Each structure stands twice: as structure tokens, then as C-alpha cells.
Amino acid sequence: MLEFDGLVKSYGDNQVLQGVSFSVAPGQMFGFCGSNGAGKTTTMRIAMGLARADAGQVRWQGRPLDDASRRLIGYMPEERGLYPKMKVAEQLTYFARLHGASSAEATRAVDEWTERLGLSAKRGERVEKLSLGNQQRVQLAAALVSGPEVLILDEPFSGLDPVGVDSLADALLERCRAGVPVVFSSHQLDLVERLCDAVGILARGRIVASGTVAELRAREGGRQLRVVVPAAPAGWAGGVPGVRVVSEQRGDTVLDLAPDADDQVVLAAALRTGPVTHFARREPSLVELFREAVSAA
Amino acid sequence: MSTLGQVRLVAGREISTRARDKGFILSSLVIVLLVVGVMIFQLVSGGTTSSTTIGVVGGNPSVTTALQQSGEAAGTEVTVTDLDDEAAARQAVEDGDVDAAVLDPTGDSPTLVVEASSDDDGIVRSAVSALSVAAQLAEQGVELQPAPQLTTTELDPADDDRGPAVVVALLGVVVLYGLLILFGQFVAQGVVEEKSSRVVELLLSTMKPWQLLAGKILGLGVLGLVQLVLIAVVGVTGALALDVVSVPGQLIGTVLTVIAWFLVGYAFYASVFAAAASLVSRQEDLGSVLTPTTLLLVVGFIVSLQAAQDPGSTLATVTSFVPGLSPLVMPVRMAAGEAAWWEVAVSVAIMLAAIALVVRIGGRVYAGALLRTGGRTKLREALKAERA
Numbered sequence: 001m002l003e004f005d006g007l008v009k010s011y012g013d014n015q016v017l018q019g020v021s022f023s024v025a026p027g028q029m030f031g032f033c034g035s036n037g038a039g040k041t042t043t044m045r046i047a048m049g050l051a052r053a054d055a056g057q058v059r060w061q062g063r064p065l066d067d068a069s070r071r072l073i074g075y076m077p078e079e080r081g082l083y084p085k086m087k088v089a090e091q092l093t094y095f096a097r098l099h100g101a102s103s104a105e106a107t108r109a110v111d112e113w114t115e116r117l118g119l120s121a122k123r124g125e126r127v128e129k130l131s132l133g134n135q136q137r138v139q140l141a142a143a144l145v146s147g148p149e150v151l152i153l154d155e156p157f158s159g160l161d162p163v164g165v166d167s168l169a170d171a172l173l174e175r176c177r178a179g180v181p182v183v184f185s186s187h188q189l190d191l192v193e194r195l196c197d198a199v200g201i202l203a204r205g206r207i208v209a210s211g212t213v214a215e216l217r218a219r220e221g222g223r224q225l226r227v228v229v230p231a232a233p234a235g236w237a238g239g240v241p242g243v244r245v246v247s248e249q250r251g252d253t254v255l256d257l258a259p260d261a262d263d264q265v266v267l268a269a270a271l272r273t274g275p276v277t278h279f280a281r282r283e284p285s286l287v288e289l290f291r292e293a294v295s296a297a
Numbered sequence: 298m299s300t301l302g303q304v305r306l307v308a309g310r311e312i313s314t315r316a317r318d319k320g321f322i323l324s325s326l327v328i329v330l331l332v333v334g335v336m337i338f339q340l341v342s343g344g345t346t347s348s349t350t351i352g353v354v355g356g357n358p359s360v361t362t363a364l365q366q367s368g369e370a371a372g373t374e375v376t377v378t379d380l381d382d383e384a385a386a387r388q389a390v391e392d393g394d395v396d397a398a399v400l401d402p403t404g405d406s407p408t409l410v411v412e413a414s415s416d417d418d419g420i421v422r423s424a425v426s427a428l429s430v431a432a433q434l435a436e437q438g439v440e441l442q443p444a445p446q447l448t449t450t451e452l453d454p455a456d457d458d459r460g461p462a463v464v465v466a467l468l469g470v471v472v473l474y475g476l477l478i479l480f481g482q483f484v485a486q487g488v489v490e491e492k493s494s495r496v497v498e499l500l501l502s503t504m505k506p507w508q509l510l511a512g513k514i515l516g517l518g519v520l521g522l523v524q525l526v527l528i529a530v531v532g533v534t535g536a537l538a539l540d541v542v543s544v545p546g547q548l549i550g551t552v553l554t555v556i557a558w559f560l561v562g563y564a565f566y567a568s569v570f571a572a573a574a575s576l577v578s579r580q581e582d583l584g585s586v587l588t589p590t591t592l593l594l595v596v597g598f599i600v601s602l603q604a605a606q607d608p609g610s611t612l613a614t615v616t617s618f619v620p621g622l623s624p625l626v627m628p629v630r631m632a633a634g635e636a637a638w639w640e641v642a643v644s645v646a647i648m649l650a651a652i653a654l655v656v657r658i659g660g661r662v663y664a665g666a667l668l669r670t671g672g673r674t675k676l677r678e679a680l681k682a683e684r685a
Binding site for chain 1: 303306310314490491494495496497498499500501502503504505668
């Protein structure tokens with residue numbers, strides 16, 4: 001279990017983290033969401049020993065992370081960084097060895113990961129000669145090549161084309177299935193929703209919502225309905241008890257139901273205005289959950 | 298992987314990337330060629346013995362012997378050529394076949410023909426007078442005994458002639474100065490490269506700043522030492538093979554001294570350069586933060602040139618104790634035989650203390666400034682910065 005426990009961090013008067021706690025189980029893919037400046041990067045840098053928490057700690061398998069255990073973590077910093085003049089394979093071998101791989105293990109892993117990430121042809125090239133997309137792949141390979149027990153990736157998908165996104169997603173899912181806890185931050189919430197078993201939403205230095213996407217929906221409490229009545233006049237649902245109109249556009253209406261509201265009453269009200277072409281429970285997307293959670297915080 | 302394992306990996310990377318760097322290979326070649334060039338120059342310029350050719354009209358074997366002996370006394374090797382008459386003599390001098398020509402050396406009015414006044418004048422004058430004295434004595438029936446050999450008793454003997462050792466030390470200091478600048482730059486560039494490319498964040502997630510710093514300085518230090526030893530081997534072998542120096546023990550002693558001072562000087566300057574470089578994020582800004590330290594090196598170099606002229610001067614004596622200057626000045630004083638053993642010991646002790654201080658403060662600055670990218674970090678900020 002990878003546990004972030006009560007992290008507090010201030011830079012001057014700016015309290016960036018105010019007690020961030022969450023945990024990621026082995027084999028779990030954890031999507032770390034939050035607005036810009038919410039403190040995602042700071043949280044990850046504290047885990048990697050690049051910033052020191054004022055309070056709280058990060059533990060792996062019950063023990064606080066130290067230099068030795070951090071070498072078991074594959075890390076991708078937000079600020080991408082590689083040696084521009086070093087060749088791809090040499091560079092990856094170096095990083096694998098810094099994480100404790102033997103020379104032979106490192107060579108084997110570099111061959112494997114450059115192959116998987118479509119970099120086989122670039123092994124002998126200097127990083128500065130590669131396209132940005134390929135540099136990004138090398139950066140990923142640098143995080144993966146040491147066969148890490150844990151993956152902490154800061155915005156790993158940003159800057160990748162759809163093919164790159166797919167190959168990274170495959171690689172992460174495969175690592176995950178092998179029992180590696182994966183934490184990654186992203187603004188691409190559709191991607192998070194698709195890939196992650198669990199999500200944490202960070203706002204103003206705190207985790208304001210966490211759990212599986214289903215749990216977040218359930219915790220949202222209310223149910224939503226989408227009702228399409230092409231002929232209905234605007235504001236038709238306003239008078240129905242226990243109903244709040246979320247959006248309404250040319251007869252396409254999204255409604256928020258209070259816990260005690262009866263959806264059949266809503267259907268009856270809709271039918272009174274004309275033929276109903278669509279009537280269904282609506283699952284809020286992660287984007288909506290995110291907005292909700294962030295604005296409530 | 299142990300703590301030292303990381304340091305070793307960093308050092309290994311520094312060595313393998315630098316050793317393949319074109320600039321490094323080129324600079325190594327230039328320095329080796331320079332050393333070989335200086336030796337060849339020494340050899341061609343002929344050291345202390347010069348030579349001259351003197352033409353003689355109306356000479357005989359005793360004239361030849363007298364000229365050669367007189368030349369030997371003046372430290373000049375004399376070759377004697379017989380010429381037919383005055384016209385031939387003038388021609389030979391004009392054509393440069395001979396440096397001077399003597400007419401009628403044993404006669405009443407011997408004449409010397411030269412292009413312009415030269416050292417040959419003195420050689421010929423004393424030869425002519427010796428011949429005349431010998432002839433007059435022979436007329437009087439005096440038989441000459443060989444003159445007794447002069448024995449010199451030195452009251453304050455210099456153990457050897459220190460001149461060549463000082464030259465070697467000076468040459469060593471030139472190389473040392475060049476290498477300190479070169480490898481100091483390498484360290485500084487390496488630090489900024491890691492900062493500007495932001496790879497430092499990835500590196501520091503696997504090790505502490507001091508491990509990165511130590512690995513970098515050690516790796517480049519090993520490379521510098523190898524280069525210096527290579528230059529020394531080429532230089533010493535060449536000097537012995539070409540017979541440029543007369544006292545091999547002194548030569549090797551001086552070279553070893555220079556190597557030892559390189560190690561001390563490098564540890565000092567590399568730490569300062571690394572700390573200074575960590576304050577900036579772009580190679581373009583490197584010059585401004587390195588200038589003060591580079592100036593110190595230049596001052597040390599200039600003082601060492603002065604010390605070679607006058608190793609006993611107050612300036613040389615004082616600066617040979619100043620940390621940062623001592624690695625360049627002390628080798629010259631040592632080679633000149635001007636430094637007592639305790640002076641060397643004190644100078645080394647001061648330098649080691651300075652290194653300890655510089656490594657401590659420099660390490661703090663480096664650790665504090667390394668993750669602050671963008672712009673230039675103030676020294677005070679770096680010292681206050683949290684170290685993760």
C-alpha cells in the first residue's frame with residue numbers, strides 16, 4: 001500500500017497542502033485530479049524527496065519512504081528532463097542503473113521498453129535530435145525501465161498523440177495488473193475516467209473527493225434524469241416538487257432529483273407537455289463530478 | 298545499491314561522456330603537442346652551448362688547437378676551416394660559409410674579418426695572444442707545464458643547479474593552470490546542463506545532492522588526473538630521451554609535486570565552480586558567476602610566473618600560503634629550493650582546511666540552488682533554502 005498521510009506544506013504564506021491523505025493499493029490505478037496550482041505536483045515531489053513536507057509522510061508498505069525505497073519508484077516529473085546530448089539507450093541504461101538495476105538487467109530492460117514504446121530505431125540517437133513526442137516517450141521509458149515497484153507520474157499523457165496515449169495506457173495497465181500501484185495526475189479527465197480504478201480530487205490543498213468513480217457518483221447523493229420532450233415549453237419542470245433544473249436546451253432537460261423525489265411524477269409531468277422521446281437516469285461524468293467537488297470545496 | 302554506488306555511477310557517466318567529447322580530446326592533444334613542442338624548442342635552441350666556424354689564412358695545427366681551446370673556455374664549439382688568401386676569406390665571410398676569418402694569426406699584424414662585431418672577436422683575440430705568448434716563451438727556451446686543475450670549494454652549495462627544475466615547475470604550473478580552468482569549466486557546465494535540462498529532478502529522486510556533486514567532481518577529477526599523468530609521462534620520457542634535462546631525479550620530483558598540487562587545487566576549484574554554477578540555470582549566465590573564481594586562478598598564475606623569476610620574493614612567499622593561489626605558486630618555490638618542508642606542510646594544511654570549508658559551504662549552496670530553476674538564485678537564498 002502506498003499511503004500519503006496528512007501532507008502539509010507551505011511556501012512562505014502560501015499554504016499549498018493542508019493535510020493531503022489518500023492511499024493506493026497494489027494493482028490500483030489512481031488518477032490524481034485537481035485544478036492548476038491545487039498542489040498535485042507538490043504532493044508528488046514530496047513523495048520523491050524533492051520537497052520536504054512540513055508535516056505528514058508518505059509510506060510504502062508501511063514504512064516512510066527513504067532514499068533506498070525511492071529507488072523502487074518510477075517517477076516522471078512535471079518538468080520533463082533528460083540529458084540532451086546523451087544517446088537514448090545510454091541514457092535509459094544510466095537511469096535504470098541509478099535505480100539499482102545491474103548492468104545486464106538494465107540493458108535488457110532498455111531493449112524491451114524502447115521496443116514497446118516504439119523507440120527501437122532511436123536507440124542510438126541523441127535525445128535533442130528527437131521530436132518532442134519521442135522525447136516524451138523516452139521520458140516515460142526512463143520511469144519504467146528500472147522495473148519499478150511503484151509508479152508516480154506527473155501529467156504523463158500531456159503532449160502525447162492518440163497513438164502515444166494508447167501505448168502509454170497499455171503499458172500502465174499492464175504494470176498495474178502486475179501489482180504495481182500507479183499514481184498519475186492528469187487534466188484529461190475522460191482518460192482518468194477510462195483508466196483509473198480510483199480517483200482523488202485535490203482542491204485548495206485538500207482531497208475533496210476520493211474513491212472509485214462509482215463511489216463518487218453515489219456520494220454525490222442526488223440522482224439525475226435526462227428527459228427529452230421536443231415539444232415542451234421552457235421551464236416545464238420548474239414546478240415539479242424535489243426537482244432542480246440543471247440544464248435545459250430546446251426540450252433536452254437535465255434534472256437533479258432530491259433523495260425523496262419520485263421520478264415517476266417527473267415522467268407524468270413531462271408527458272403532460274408532449275411526447276417523451278428520452279427518459280433515463282443520467283450518470284454524471286467525472287468532469288461534472290470534478291466541477292461539483294471543486295466548487296463545493 | 299549503496300550510497301557510494303550512486304557516486305560511482307555518476308562518476309562513471311561523467312568519465313564516459315567527457316572522454317568521448319571532441320573538445321576534450323582536442324584539448325588533450327593540444328596540451329601534449331605543446332609539451333613536446335617546448336622540449337623540441339629547448340633542444341633546437343641548443344641550451345648553453347653555441348658553435349661557430351672560423352676561417353684561417355696561413356694557419357697551422359697549433360693555431361687550430363689554440364682557437365678550439367679558447368672557444369671551449371668561452372663555451373663555444375669552434376670549427377676551423379683553412380682558407381687560401383684574404384680575398385677568399387672576405388668571400389667566405391660574406392657568403393656566410395664562416396662566421397669569421399683570421400689573417401696571419403701568428404704574424405706581426407693578425408687581422409680578423411667579420412661581417413659585424415661578434416663574440417668570435419674575443420675567442421680569436423685570446424687565441425692569438427696565447428699563440429704569441431707560447432711562441433715568445435719557446436724562444437726563451439721555457440718549457441711549459443700543464444696548468445694545475447682548479448678545485449672549487451662551495452661554502453653554501455646549492456644541492457644541484459635549480460634552474461632546470463624551476464623551468465619544469467613553471468611548465469607544470471602552466472599545464473596545471475590550464476587543466477584547472479578546463480576541468481573547472483567542465484564541472485560548471487555539467488552542473489548547469491543538468492539544471493537547464495531539468496534532468497536534475499529525475500537524478501535527485503534517486504540520490505542526494507551531495508552524491509551527485511561528489512560523483513561529478515570525482516569523475517572529472519579522475520579524468521583530469523589521467524590527462525595530467527599522461528602529459529607528465531610524455532614530458533618526462535621526452536625530456537629524458539632528448540636529453541633536455543641533466544638531473545632525472547629532480548625532474549621526476551618536480552613533476553610529482555605538480556601532480557600532487559593539482560589534486561589539491563582541483564578539489565578546491567571544482568567545489569567552488571560547482572557551487573557557483575548551481576546558482577544559474579543557463580549556460581549564458583555561467584560567465585558572470587564564474588568570473589571571481591577564474592580571476593583568482595589568473596592571479597595565482599601571474600604570481601607563479603613572477604615567483605619563477607624571484608622565488609625568494611615576499612610576494613611569492615606570502616602567496617604560497619594563500620589557499621587557491623598556493624597550488625600554482627608553491628610548486629615553483631619548491632622547485633627553486635626556496636621552501637622549507639614545514640612551509641610546504643603549513644601551506645598544504647591551510648589548503649586542506651580551505652577545501653573542507655569550501656566543500657561544506659559549496660555543498661549547501663549546491664543543494665539549495667539545484668532545484669530552483671529560472672533566473673539566478675542569490676547566494677543567500679541558496680544557503681537558506683530547505684534541503685529535501
